[in-house]
Amino acid sequence: MAQATPHAQEYLYSKDKDNLLQRMRRIEGQARGIQKMIEEDRYCPEIIQQLTAMARAGKEVSLLLLQDHIEGCVADEIKHNHGGKMIPELIGLIRRVMRT
Amino acid sequence: MAQATPHAQEYLYSKDKDNLLQRMRRIEGQARGIQKMIEEDRYCPEIIQQLTAMARAGKEVSLLLLQDHIEGCVADEIKHNHGGKMIPELIGLIRRVMRT
Amino acid sequence: MAQATPHAQEYLYSKDKDNLLQRMRRIEGQARGIQKMIEEDRYCPEIIQQLTAMARAGKEVSLLLLQDHIEGCVADEIKHNHGGKMIPELIGLIRRVMRT
Amino acid sequence: MAQATPHAQEYLYSKDKDNLLQRMRRIEGQARGIQKMIEEDRYCPEIIQQLTAMARAGKEVSLLLLQDHIEGCVADEIKHNHGGKMIPELIGLIRRVMRT
Numbered sequence: 084m085a086q087a088t089p090h091a092q093e094y095l096y097s098k099d100k101d102n103l104l105q106r107m108r109r110i111e112g113q114a115r116g117i118q119k120m121i122e123e124d125r126y127c128p129e130i131i132q133q134l135t136a137m138a139r140a141g142k143e144v145s146l147l148l149l150q151d152h153i154e155g156c157v158a159d160e161i162k163h164n165h166g167g168k169m170i171p172e173l174i175g176l177i178r179r180v181m182r183t
Numbered sequence: 184m185a186q187a188t189p190h191a192q193e194y195l196y197s198k199d200k201d202n203l204l205q206r207m208r209r210i211e212g213q214a215r216g217i218q219k220m221i222e223e224d225r226y227c228p229e230i231i232q233q234l235t236a237m238a239r240a241g242k243e244v245s246l247l248l249l250q251d252h253i254e255g256c257v258a259d260e261i262k263h264n265h266g267g268k269m270i271p272e273l274i275g276l277i278r279r280v281m282r283t
Numbered sequence: 284m285a286q287a288t289p290h291a292q293e294y295l296y297s298k299d300k301d302n303l304l305q306r307m308r309r310i311e312g313q314a315r316g317i318q319k320m321i322e323e324d325r326y327c328p329e330i331i332q333q334l335t336a337m338a339r340a341g342k343e344v345s346l347l348l349l350q351d352h353i354e355g356c357v358a359d360e361i362k363h364n365h366g367g368k369m370i371p372e373l374i375g376l377i378r379r380v381m382r383t
Numbered sequence: 384m385a386q387a388t389p390h391a392q393e394y395l396y397s398k399d400k401d402n403l404l405q406r407m408r409r410i411e412g413q414a415r416g417i418q419k420m421i422e423e424d425r426y427c428p429e430i431i432q433q434l435t436a437m438a439r440a441g442k443e444v445s446l447l448l449l450q451d452h453i454e455g456c457v458a459d460e461i462k463h464n465h466g467g468k469m470i471p472e473l474i475g476l477i478r479r480v481m482r483t
Contacts (some may be wrong), residue, residue: 118211144234
């Protein structure tokens, strides 16, 4: 993934940047809250419930980024008819998100 | 889940407590790292890759807790033949972990 | 998994046998229906929708079997205090179901 | 999903049709094999293992269709600059495939 990537201005998630950052800060807070629960010897199922809430929140961020990526980079490549490496990469990404 | 829960000493994840806390601190760090990537306008697929790594790490914590829960509370209830509300609750938990 | 497995009478899913068989016959029918959709060149998203319905149905069967397994074999081993290979095997199973 | 869908010739999975049909026939066979295992009172974990193999096979079909859909209908819409209802629909599809 370290290959020459397109210019930053092509990254369309900039419109969602604040939203994405806010979601990630909330996830960071959830990770801290779960540490506190473990320290306090809370009941396993309650902790697992918080972990699944955190996982769902992370998946929403992935989906938002995926949407921005498709509307941005992928659509751009399709319009300009170059190569087409984006779609296999996208499928790989979807597969990875699905696996988690 | 706010029902009268068993005594803290029955919570067998105490043996994994340090391990669990360390994993959660790492997840917290991953959540912070992803914020930095978003702030730096990094390429979407790279960010998504980090999100999936974070999700996998969270799932491992859920599985560790699930194992401790089964070996601890669930086994305890089964041995003492009381009620049997633990198994349906466990299935609910597994279902919830699977859904995320 | 080919190790000496407990006697058939310990398998508690017998009580759910008809239910499980009925669900699997329905899944078999869904698999046939999807073939028909592909042959008729139906719109991809509609076919994917049917595939996800089939996947959900399969997961329900896995969860039913998992519950029967926990209530049956796993509980049995816990009660009789032998070995304890069932719980790690169970965690492996849960992990496998979660991954799909 | 019953809205006026594009012409059949735009459905690019035709190139994968035989492959897709073969995969679905194999899944149908797996569903039948699992029924046989249930009838024979086979050990739960073995049956669950077959269910997860079937689920993985189904997910591969979904991913193939998703790829064909993106390369076909979605790319087509992006190139011709109409509307853009395809991308939100695609995200909905990815979300649905992920949930299962």
